Amino acid sequence: MQTSIRPLLSILLAVLFVLAAATASHAEKRIGVIMTGDVPYYGAMHGAFVAEIKKKFAGVEEVEVVLQKPFPNAISWSNAARKLIAFDVDLIVTYGAPATQAVLHEKSRIPLVYAGLYEPDQAKVSGQNVTGCGFKVPMSSIIRYFKRLKLIATLGIVFSSVEEDSVRQYEEMREIAALQNIKTEKIDIRSQTGLDQLLEKNPDAVFITGSALSHLWIDDILSILRKKHIPAADIFPDEQESGVLMTLFQPPQAQGQMAADMAAQILLGAKPGNIPSHTFRDTELVFNLKEARRFGIDFPIQLLIEATKVVK
Amino acid sequence: MSRFWESAHTFLKGLVFCLFVCFVWPPALTVSAGELPQQLLIGIEPEHNIFDQVERYRSLARYLTDQLGVEVKLTIMSRYGEVIKRFKTLKLDGAFLTSYTATMAIKELMLEPLVHPVNLSGEMTSQGYIFVRKDSGIGDIDGMRGKSIVFVDPATMEGYLFPLAYFRQHGITDMNREFNRFYFSGSHASAIFGVLDGRADIGAAKSTVFNKLADGDSSIQQELRIIAQSPKVPEITLCLRSEIDSDLRAKLTAVLLQMDKTPQGQKVLEQFQALRFVKSTTADFEKVAEMAQEARAAIGEHGK
Known part of the structure; x- marks a missing residue:
């Protein structure tokens, strides 16, 4: 009896693995996100980002969002960036300057969209593969x-x-x-x-x-x-x-929505360098x-x- | 004979009395009731800090009461836009009016402009400013398209009619289409703070408020750029009903024009935050009327 069950179990496990793998690979686009820190400001930004990106790809393509919320220090930001690069995501989104700079430091070819940067023009985050939005408070x-x-x-x-x-x-x-x-x-x-x-x-x-x-x-x-x-x-x-x-x-939701809009353009073939960055000034x-x-x-x-x- | 003259004398006295009663007394009664009022009720338009404003005007009202022998009472006339309506309902004798409401009141209520103050900086006029944050990157009318604007109130020359006329002259005829959004702040100071804080990209307000705030806060000069300026017009003008007795009007005018020459008057002027009063004429408001006409055309075009 036991000998006849074993091959059946093996087949069942194989089928389950294939099904699981098929489900995982069903996500046709994968976006990696890094928050500079797990704080409500970036949380609200991310909420708006996810809602907008889902809206844009609803019924068209499945988009998986992989979120990293490292403790705010240089090693953790760098580790989070490396994980997403190793995961070979299609696009990286960062909230805040430290997370953005950690990704840029890795010199990956993965396109980058940043949000939540204070005065992006002053942050030295430009590049052919980079765009995004930030804010300025007087x-x-x-x-x-x-x-x-x-x-x-x-x-x-x-x-x-x-x-x-x-x-x-x-x-x-x-x-x-x-x-x-x-x-x-x-x-x-x-x-x-x-x-x-x-x-x-x-x-x-x-x-x-x-x-x-x-x-x-x-x-x-x-x-x-x-x-x-x-x-x-x-x-x-x-x-x-x-x-x-x-x-x-500056309300973070607007930045999350704009980051989603930029991300969608890039996933659909636009070059990040051709999408102008934006600074929100409304408060x-x-x-x-x-x-x-x-x-x-x-x-x-x-x-x-x-x-x-x-x-x- | 003497009895005849006695009765004739009595008759003549009666006749003279009757004639006096019929022709002299009633007009005299009319004059005292209509032209020598017990009080003058003067309206004031609300400013940003209404408590300070009431204090400033209260000392002036007390001074005028003492000088004229007629009680001068003050009343706040609700918000800018309702001034003409409120003038009628409150049965005011006169009002200190900003340039646009003065223009409208002169036209619609036949008020006569009397005097306007010279402020502590020596300015007897104000002008409209259109301004932006320097770091906004907006340098001209093209840079303004698609941005947000804060106005003061639909019934202000500096805070609404001037920018409307300016936009129309520069080819912007549909505000709803050309701008992201616009709103009214309710006061000149709020419009300035709105742009400073980033609640709006572009603002419109009057120069006197702008300059006063800038004198006390260096960041305003450092952070804001004035893009356009309107012609200069009297900032606040005391206007009176034309029915007010001409002697009282002349006396009121004289008291206000001469008050900077007496120590008591100077003290009141200091509290009122003015150097002196100068005479106003209806010609002072022609520029405002022209701007209002241009603005009305713009309102007709963009329906706001």
Whole structure:
């Protein structure tokens, strides 16, 4: 009995393997995606990307999306890029400058579409096989709104020196603050222990750059600032309403949709170099009145009317 | 005989009294009721910071009350677009009006322009600016196509009619087709902040607000570029109903024109944030009327 079952089992396993392989190979296009960090901003961007790409290929071709969410450091970004190259995807999509630069560093021939880059023109990410979109947030507006709420002599800037776009945001804010005679304090978050810097410094307000590392520990950062009675502004949206006083951000969904549009063009034969990159400049301004009350800050009505959303 | 003269005298006294009552008294009553009002009700158009605005105008109203012997009361006239309607419903005697509403009020309500202030920078006029962020890459009308625009209000010369006329002169006749989107911010300052923050690519607002904000915030000069400027027109003009007594009108005009020459008047002017008042004429508003005509043609073309 056992001897007669064995060949049958072998045949069954072979059939199952063939079926599984057939299902896997049914995906005719494969897109590899790398987020610079597993933060809600890139998550929202990716959600919009996937929805748009599925819409574009619905009923035409199956597209598989392989997502990598490495811990935000150079080795993990590089490993994620190498995995996707080894997987021989048809296209790589990256969110944020560090993930983009990690892919470019590998010098692969796989086309690359980036999104979520701060000022792509300044990010040195051009190439024949590369296109994408990014955003620009006017940093001066954050200082302007802070100054209408309280006296700002010193501004703390939370950034991460391992993230290229976060560094550029730090530099830009530092220059704008200097023009307005505002001192800046550097708070470089490279690991969780870096949060201790917040305990030692006492700026009048804090600006949080679009750093994936900083946003991994955003709740801890805001908790420390709240205890020290220091209000914060951010250029990533605070969807969880975790305690940022004001956010001035570019909605990530638009970038996800544009990245999908660019990806679709490339998968259908367009050359990335022929697709112009784009910088989104539209922003949303959110004031959190719950946090304002906690800090004893009164928002003047003239300021509130500038907001696109007010958290009450 | 003497009794005759006595009765004649009595009759004449009665006749004179009757004649006085019939021909002199009623007109005198009409004059006191219609031309010497107990109060002047003056409307003001709301600005960005309405609380500061009310404070500025309140001191002026108190000063005028003291100088004229007639109580000068102020009322805010809702939003820009309803000024003409509100002027009638509130039964106002006059109003401080921005250039377009003044033009419309002069035409439709027969108001007479009296005076307009010279601001602390020495400007007695304002002009419309069309501006963009310097890093937007927009340099001319062609660069504006497909972008988003923030206007102030449909009833502002600087914040709507001027840009509309400008676009039409440069071949843009269908706003809905040529621009990505447009919206109204409700105030000049909000239009400026809208472009600074990136909520719109292009903005329109009046020069006085733009320059004042730029004086207090260096980033505005550094980050915004003015693409076009309208002709200069009086920024705010005090206009009065034509039925107001001519003596009261003359006295009001004289008080306002002379107030920079007295210490008390200078103090009030300082609170009002003006150097002095200067005389206005209907000719000041001809440029606005021309621009409005051009803008109306544009509105007719793009249906907005």
